[in-house]
Amino acid sequence: MKREEKVMAVQRMQDYIKNHMTEAITLKALADCAGYSPFHCSRIFKELTGKSPFDYIRALRLSQAALKLRDEEKVKVVDVALDFVFDSHEGFTRAFSKAFGITPRRYSKNPPPIKLFMPDPVKDWYLTMKEGEExxxxxxxxxxxxxxxxxxxxxxxxxxxxxxxxxxxxxxxxxxxxxxxxxxxxxxxxxxxxxxxxxxxxxxxxxxxxxxxxxxxxxxxxxxxxxxxxxxxxxxxxxxxxxxxxxxxxxxxxxxxxxxxxxxxxxxxxxxxxxxxxxxxxxxxxxxxxxxxxxxxxxxxxxx
Known part of the structure; x- marks a missing residue:
């Protein structure tokens, strides 16, 4: 598989994830949009992004949830959890606390700086870092x-x-x-x-x-x-x-x-x-x- 083909397959998966953040996302759906088998898609996705597809999805959802908690007044933690496809308030709170070191409720009241996950499109990274000298x-x-x-x-x-x-x-x-x-x-x-x-x-x-x-x-x-x-x-x-x-x-x-x-x-x-x-x-x-x-x-x- 050529490098450029691999990059574009992962880019299609990134785009699909971005457009379906508030919906359930399956590995099959990612494979369909990339045009390769689920196993192969999972492997090349981690190779180019550093995360498995579902670690990537979870990190991105948690970061977008954090911005919603930070910027929207009177928003309920449980509603944010459901908006970003977490099964329960408790599961969301555990994941949020593990990712950012603070509970979502405390964060919404007094948000400190945290490390949001804001990935770059792999296509842009490839075009600059891999071809920059040329x-x-x-x-x-x-x-x-x-x-x-x-x-x-x-x-x-x-x-x-x-x-x-x-x-x-x-x-x-x-x-x-x-x-x-x-x-x-x-x-x-x-x-x-x-x-x-x-x-x-x-x-x-x-x-x-x-x-x-x-x-x-x-x-x-x-x-x-x-x-x-x-x-x-x-x-x-x-x-x-x-x-x-x-x-x-x-x-x-x-x-x-x-x-x-x-x-x-x-x-x-x-x-x-x-x-x-x-x-x-x-x-x-x-x-x-x-x-x-x-x-x-x-x-x-x-x-x-």
Missing amino acids: RMKIYEKQIDTVFVQVIERPARKLMVKWAKSAGEYFAYCEEVGCDIWGVLCSVKEALYEPVGLWMPECFRPADTGRYAQGVELPVDYDGPVAEGFDLIELPPCKMMVFQGEPFEDEKFYQAVKDIEAVIDSYEPELYGFEWADNDGPRFQLEPQGYRGYIEARPVRAMDN
């Missing part, structure tokens, strides 16, 4: 339109996970892991969505890498800090935000390179600004095709 060799800028605006970022705190040496996303994943995003997305008090960050030396501890991941919080935040994370303060600053065109999800690598090329050649002085890389971290949002890739770099208004 795609770099043939990279050519393809973007036509970029939307640019300057926004104000207030004084705020940043819950951040450092790496020891990583300077970019893939090196960060190799060093720290790719499950940090799940923790960041669980923080209820977040001002904005989680970000990948290029941190200036003035904001990071010695012996840490330039690239990190984090989430911005109100400046008066005094809640829990996820294990292994730090909480630092960031001053107010201006950010010049670059947003590219919508793209097909599997082409996100191209979208990222396009925007980075635009930023590298951009001249903010033409519009009354200058780069101010020590005023705050440069950051990127999660590449999502429907909105285009978004990256931001600190700027200051130039003196007249």
